[in-house]
Amino acid sequence: MNAINQSGWRPEMGKGGDAAPATFTGNRALMLEEATIFEIGSTATTGVDLADAPAAPSRLGSLARSAPIGLPGLSEPETVRHYTRLSRQNYAIDLGLFPLGSCTMKHNPRLNERVARMPGFADVHPLQPVDTVQGALGVINELAVWLIELTGMHGVAMSPKAGAHGELCGILCIKAALEKRGEGHRKVVLVPESAHGTNPATAAFAGFQVEDIPATAEGRVDTAALKARLGPDVAAVMITNPNTCGLFERDLKEISDAVHATGGYVYCDGANFNAIVGRVRPGDLGVDAMHINLHKTFSTPHGGGGPGSGPVVLSEALSPFGPLPFTERHADGHITLVEEETVEDRHPDSFGRMVAFHGQMGMFTRALAYILSHGADGLRQVAEDAVLNANYVLRSLEDTLDAPFAASGPCMHEAIFSDAGLPDGFSTIDIAKGLIDEGYHPMTVYFPLVVHGAMLVEPTETESKAALDQFIGALRSVAERAKAGDASLKSAPYFAPRRRLDETLAARKPVLAWKDAVA
Amino acid sequence: MRYLPLTDTDRTAMLATIGAASIDDLFADVPEAARLDGPIHGLPNHASELSVERHMAALARQNTVAGDVPFFLGCGAYRHHVPASVDHLIQRGEYLTAYTPYQPEIAQGTLQMLFEFQSQVARLLGTDVANASMYDGSTACWEAIGMARRITRRSKAILSSGLHPHYVSVANTMAKYTGDTLETSLPTLAADTDIDALIAAIDDDTSCVVVQYPDILGRIADLTPLADVCHAKKALLIAVVTEPVALGAITSPGEMDADIVVGEGQSIGVGLQFGGPYVGLFGCKEKYVRQMPGRLCGETVDADGKRGFVLTLSTREQHIRREKATSNICTNSGLCALAFSIHMTLLGEAGLRGLAELNHAGASAAADRLAQVPGVELVTPVFFNEFTLKLPREARPIVRELADRGILAGVSLGRLYPGEDALENGLVVAVTETTTAEDLETLATALQEVLA
Numbered sequence: 009m010n011a012i013n014q015s016g017w018r019p020e021m022g023k024g025g026d027a028a029p030a031t032f033t034g035n036r037a038l039m040l041e042e043a044t045i046f047e048i049g050s051t052a053t054t055g056v057d058l059a060d061a062p063a064a065p066s067r068l069g070s071l072a073r074s075a076p077i078g079l080p081g082l083s084e085p086e087t088v089r090h091y092t093r094l095s096r097q098n099y100a101i102d103l104g105l106f107p108l109g110s111c112t113m114k115h116n117p118r119l120n121e122r123v124a125r126m127p128g129f130a131d132v133h134p135l136q137p138v139d140t141v142q143g144a145l146g147v148i149n150e151l152a153v154w155l156i157e158l159t160g161m162h163g164v165a166m167s168p169k170a171g172a173h174g175e176l177c178g179i180l181c182i183k184a185a186l187e188k189r190g191e192g193h194r195k196v197v198l199v200p201e202s203a204h205g206t207n208p209a210t211a212a213f214a215g216f217q218v219e220d221i222p223a224t225a226e227g228r229v230d231t232a233a234l235k236a237r238l239g240p241d242v243a244a245v246m247i248t249n250p251n252t253c254g255l256f257e258r259d260l261k262e263i264s265d266a267v268h269a270t271g272g273y274v275y276c277d278g279a280n281f282n283a284i285v286g287r288v289r290p291g292d293l294g295v296d297a298m299h300i301n302l303h304k305t306f307s308t309p310h311g312g313g314g315p316g317s318g319p320v321v322l323s324e325a326l327s328p329f330g331p332l333p334f335t336e337r338h339a340d341g342h343i344t345l346v347e348e349e350t351v352e353d354r355h356p357d358s359f360g361r362m363v364a365f366h367g368q369m370g371m372f373t374r375a376l377a378y379i380l381s382h383g384a385d386g387l388r389q390v391a392e393d394a395v396l397n398a399n400y401v402l403r404s405l406e407d408t409l410d411a412p413f414a415a416s417g418p419c420m421h422e423a424i425f426s427d428a429g430l431p432d433g434f435s436t437i438d439i440a441k442g443l444i445d446e447g448y449h450p451m452t453v454y455f456p457l458v459v460h461g462a463m464l465v466e467p468t469e470t471e472s473k474a475a476l477d478q479f480i481g482a483l484r485s486v487a488e489r490a491k492a493g494d495a496s497l498k499s500a501p502y503f504a505p506r507r508r509l510d511e512t513l514a515a516r517k518p519v520l521a522w523k524d525a526v527a
Numbered sequence: 528m529r530y531l532p533l534t535d536t537d538r539t540a541m542l543a544t545i546g547a548a549s550i551d552d553l554f555a556d557v558p559e560a561a562r563l564d565g566p567i568h569g570l571p572n573h574a575s576e577l578s579v580e581r582h583m584a585a586l587a588r589q590n591t592v593a594g595d596v597p598f599f600l601g602c603g604a605y606r607h608h609v610p611a612s613v614d615h616l617i618q619r620g621e622y623l624t625a626y627t628p629y630q631p632e633i634a635q636g637t638l639q640m641l642f643e644f645q646s647q648v649a650r651l652l653g654t655d656v657a658n659a660s661m662y663d664g665s666t667a668c669w670e671a672i673g674m675a676r677r678i679t680r681r682s683k684a685i686l687s688s689g690l691h692p693h694y695v696s697v698a699n700t701m702a703k704y705t706g707d708t709l710e711t712s713l714p715t716l717a718a719d720t721d722i723d724a725l726i727a728a729i730d731d732d733t734s735c736v737v738v739q740y741p742d743i744l745g746r747i748a749d750l751t752p753l754a755d756v757c758h759a760k761k762a763l764l765i766a767v768v769t770e771p772v773a774l775g776a777i778t779s780p781g782e783m784d785a786d787i788v789v790g791e792g793q794s795i796g797v798g799l800q801f802g803g804p805y806v807g808l809f810g811c812k813e814k815y816v817r818q819m820p821g822r823l824c825g826e827t828v829d830a831d832g833k834r835g836f837v838l839t840l841s842t843r844e845q846h847i848r849r850e851k852a853t854s855n856i857c858t859n860s861g862l863c864a865l866a867f868s869i870h871m872t873l874l875g876e877a878g879l880r881g882l883a884e885l886n887h888a889g890a891s892a893a894a895d896r897l898a899q900v901p902g903v904e905l906v907t908p909v910f911f912n913e914f915t916l917k918l919p920r921e922a923r924p925i926v927r928e929l930a931d932r933g934i935l936a937g938v939s940l941g942r943l944y945p946g947e948d949a950l951e952n953g954l955v956v957a958v959t960e961t962t963t964a965e966d967l968e969t970l971a972t973a974l975q976e977v978l979a
Contacts (some may be wrong), residue, residue, distance in 0.1 A: 045643050045872050054878035056610055058960065061884045064891035069909040071747050071777040073880075078650045081875010088612050091640070091869055095621035098628075098636035102620030115530055116624050119576050124800075125614070128587025133600040134802030135938045136591065137930045143589030144801045150586075157568050169662035169803065172845070172857040183704060209845035209855035214704045218850045256556035287554060292561045307530075311617075311862025312637035313627040313659070313822065315804030331700070348696065349945030360700030364603055364665035364693035364791075365802025377583055383573035384566045386528040392550045393533050399553055400541045418545075418553040444633055449626070455846075472532035473541060499830065504632035507830035511631075514827035514839040518816065520656045522646040526876075 039505060042093040049080025050527040055087050080526045097505040098312070099449045105471050105479050107401075109422040109452035109464025110204065110252055112282045112304035119381065120307065120374035129373045134365035138345055144369060145343040149335045151376045155300060155321055158379075158387070159281075160291025163327030165320045166334065167367035171279060174299025174318025175210040175246075177331055177362055181297055181322060182244045182273045183214055184329040184359040191271065194243035200229050202253055202456040207246045207277060216243060223458045226416040227253035227424075231263060238270040248277040249293070250284065250420035252456040253413055254398065254464070264294025273297070273326065281305045282468070283395055283421030286388030296323040302368070306375035317371035328357040333366060393469035394421040397476060401465055404480045408487045412459055421468075427461025434490040434497065436461035441508065442486035444501035448479060528573050593799060593935065597966035599893075601913045601957025602743065602938040603664065603691050603769045604802065605794045607882075608961055613796050613869045617862055627822075627858070631837045632829075637861065638836035641824040644868040651774050651871075652788040653781020654810030659822040659838075660864040661807025661856065664791025665697045668737065668767050670809065670820045670854055671787045672698055675735035675763045676707060677818050677853070683732045688712040688721045689742025691769060692943045698737075707734075713944065716906050716917055716953050720748040726756045733762040735787075740766050740780055741773055743943070744906065744955060745913035754784040763787060771795055771808065772959075773911040775883030787811045796870030797863050806863035817843060820854030882960060886912035890958035893967050897956065900975045906953070913957040915940075919978060922954040928977050934970055 034041045066072065082090060099106070106113035124130065132144055152164045165181075168174035179197070186194050197211035200221045208218040219237065222230045229247060245267050249257045257263070264274045276290050276298035282305040284290075290298050302308045302317035310316075322330055333347045336354070346354045348361070382390060395418070402423035406414045410428035413419070427436045440450035440463070452464040465483075467476060489497050501507065533541075538550070547553055554562070574582075593606050600606070617623065621636060628634030628641075641659045648657035661667040672684045684707055686695055695711055702709045710728060712721070725736050736757055741747045750766060757764040766780030768790035780788045792806040793799075811819060817840065825839035845852040874882060890912040898905040902919035916937075918925060923941035930936070940953035958967075 044639065046646065049872065049875060051876035054875045055873035056878045058881045058885055061888035062892050064888040067891050067909055068777055068887065070749060073777055075782065077876050079647060079871060079876040079879060081878055082872050084612055084873065087869065087873050088616065091616045094636040094639055095619045096636065098621040098625045099633040100621045101624035106626065108626055111626060113626060117530055119579060121618060123580065123583045126584060126587040127592045127594060128590040130798055130800055131593045132590050132801045133593055133799050134604055135600055135602055135942060136935055137927050140591035140930055141801065143586040146586050146589060154570060157570060169666065170858045172855045173662060176855060180704060205845040205849045206855050206857050208850035209852045212850035213855045215706065258556050258558065261558060261561065286567060287563055288557050288561050289563055309623045309862065310626050312622055312625040312865065313861030314858035315860045315863055316858050361693060361696035362700060363697060364663060364691065368803040369801035370804050373583065377579050380574055380579045380582060382528060384570040386573035389528060389531055393531055395553050396538060396541055396550060399545045403545045417556050444630065449633060450630055469531055473537040501632050505635050506632045506833060506835040509631045509829045509835045509837050510827045511837050511839065514825040514837045518839060519826035520645055520816065520823055521649045
């Protein structure tokens with residue numbers, strides 16, 4: 009058995025493509041250039057066959073379309089080829105480790121895709137009579153139960169469409185609760201410097217004034233400073249736990265007690281719940297509201313930027329204020345829907361509706377399948393392996409890259425490095441672009457803001473030790489090239505479908521849509 | 528557990544590398560009181576793929592599948608045929624398991640797709656530009672109201688009575704917290720839209736007028752006069768399109784000089800999915816682009832001079848501007864936008880127009896047939912693929928009774944406007960290319976029996 013190469017086959021590094029001749033097509037073997045649909049399609053081409061329209065009078069009045077729209081069409085084979093060729097210019101979890109801190113790019117199980125496509129879920133209209141959608145409401149209800157149990161909370165709002173939408177939901181619950189108490193004058197929301205940008209944006213959107221809470225040198229919230237700022241004008245504290253430096257906020261319970269004692273609420277950004285699922289319940293830490301990114305912890309696919317899903321678990325104090333609609337399971341198992349019609353009787357303090365219909369049903373089915381697949385033991389193992397993998401990366405690289413919080417104790421699900429050890433002329437962006445040539449998507453860079461030139465690495469639990477070892481080797485190699493002053497790194501990547509792109513030009517002269525006519 | 532690659536041997540070796548005695552050491556920062564040492568209440572241990580599939584299939588079987596029965600529901604979500612290649616392509620791992628394209632050198636697939644999507648949407652809506660998508664139509668609608676507030680520095684929005692009531696609900700919720708004043712009203716079971724009333728209501732405090740096209744009852748009206756008065760009063764016209772297929776048959780709001788056009792793109796490529804995930808469309812005039820919420824993809828060049836695409840104008844967004852951002856939105860509906868874009872590419876202009884014609888002709892025939900049922904009256908003479916009937920009595924119980932007979936007959940206005948007696952006899956019926964002549968006959972016959 010020892011003959012098997014467990015470290016993975018690794019080709020000898022060539023000298024790159026400097027001697028490669030130009031090609032007639034601009035393609036390079038499997039790296040295929042692809043024009044836009046506006047250049048290869050035509051308005052007369054279609055890839056669908058439609059039945060003939062029945063004879064019936066037109067009822068469009070004066071509004072019947074006369075002008076062309078300019079939408080290019082392709083035949084089916086051309087369409088499949090166009091989108092397949094484009095897809096090959098993307099990095100993806102299916103291709104390799106995707107170490108984006110704060111994003112939890114874990115494997116997306118295909119069972120979940122199969123389940124979401126069952127006609128009983130995929131081909132059901134949101135306004136069907138409730139008796140005809142008991143299974144769909146059952147999924148929402150069952151997932152709600154597990155989310156409440158996993159977080160130790162009291163209720164859950166299922167309808168928010170994404171993490172930031174969930175933040176808004178939680179903050180609106182807080183606002184509604186304050187108004188009900190006659191304390192609508194509380195205008196301040198405290199947000200740590202290390203927070204995701206969505207936190208201050210959400211608070212501002214809901215009409216609050218945002219004040220920063222400083223971080224300590226060890227990467228946690230400055231509890232003393234936070235407590236000193238609490239008072240009758242503070243509505244809420246928004247805190248991320250584990251935080252964006254990858255550390256557990258040890259004082260969260262103490263902070264929650266202090267916030268509650270002064271009449272405020274605690275919002276927790278649940279982006280990093282993956283590190284503690286099955287091991288820690290935010291409800292036990294005094295959290296009043298927390299969104300859960302189903303596309304992170306519960307593996308629903310990121311899809312190149314959405315759709316996400318951001319249910320919000322709520323404490324007993326905030327549950328009455330949650331948004332419409334929600335499900336109620338009765339003793340006989342029948343599930344009803346609380347909407348505008350029944351809200352006065354069943355849920356009079358609800359702050360209202362956040363979205364048409366019921367939220368991200370397609371994500372609920374996937375997340376439920378994920379939870380049931382892992383079960384109680386598997387979810388706990390998820391947190392443990394995610395934390396183990398991150399600490400393995402941290403300790404394997406702390407001799408190569410500056411790890412500002414290496415002495416703060418173990419990290420949770422992500423390891424943070426800074427650009428402190430890099431020589432003049434080299435920065436985090438060069439490390440990131442160098443990793444691209446090594447076959448990896450870069451880690452999260454320049455976030456959180458509290459670390460200079462931050463590199464935030466989140467391997468997730470779905471990476472094997474061999475995959476981590478190779479990644480660690482690659483990152484070490486790139487860092488050592490920077491430290492050795494290897495100027496070639498400044499122009500990386502060399503082997504991606506595109507070299508560094510001119511983002512300044514894109515912003516200065518925005519070209520946001522195809523401008524020319526289509527054949 | 529099948530999704531977890533580490534073995535116990537790996538874990539032991541890794542703990543040694545880390546210098547930790549046990550996994551618990553890595554959770555040392557968690558206070559004792561917060562450690563969950565027992566199982567999760569009621570949740571069984573891990574399960575095989577087969578058993579989870581069975582559990583989910585049992586839940587799925589408790590739903591009436593739209594495609595299995597005569598089906599006539601619309602009102603913001605429409606059942607269209609999605610070509611097989613759409614779902615095949617969006618399941619490619621390079622799309623499905625990619626992240627937001629923040630590293631453009633290795634995300635050109637997603638970026639070029641978004642550029643194409645933005646271009647398709649802008650042309651469809653008749654706007655100069657469109658963003659990379661929003662959560663859905665209802666959230667795009669309230670984002671548009673906020674954008675109008677920022678542009679006009681006024682905070683009174685006038686919402687048409689024909690705007691989807693859920694969209695009104697969402698806008699009302701948000702307005703409570705953002706300081707917008709909304710003027711809203713209920714629709715009437717009548718042929719005419721409220722365009723004239725909207726024109727009369729615009730004043731010097733009006734930030735925007737929000738009008739749905741086609742509206743919740745299926746009616747369509749020329750928006751040009753409304754746009755003219757809005758602009759004369761320095762207000763914006765926001766048009767909402769919940770059925771984008773309609774724009775293959777009728778003039779787009781942008782062509783009628785709407786400033787912002789938002790919509791629900793679910794009809795194209797996405798499917799019903801019990802209400803989500805969907806794809807919000809958001810287009811506007813070029814001069815307003817810097818006040819737009821959400822992601823935008825733009826064209827540029829790389830270091831070798833090759834054309835490429837990047838996310839751009841991100842100084843509008845929360846990850847850069849934090850509390851000063853145009854919206855707190857962080858994501859878009861990337862994969863749904865991809866489905867939309869692929870389906871739209873398959874259709875092309877010719878296909879979209881053919882599809883729209885098919886929808887309209889089917890709906891027109893259905894309106895004639897159902898209006899023949901004794902006691903049933905067609906309220907909306909001008910429509911695209913959705914129309915409103917007035918039944919001789921309350922529609923909601925009739926819809927339930929027809930559902931018991933295996934027919935999903937449409938959306939009763941009583942469901943959308945509970946407690947509004949003047950609307951309770953209204954039934955909104957949608958017809959698409961998936962509706963057959965047999966479906967229509969089944970509905971007409973059953974409706975006649977139920978009403979007899």
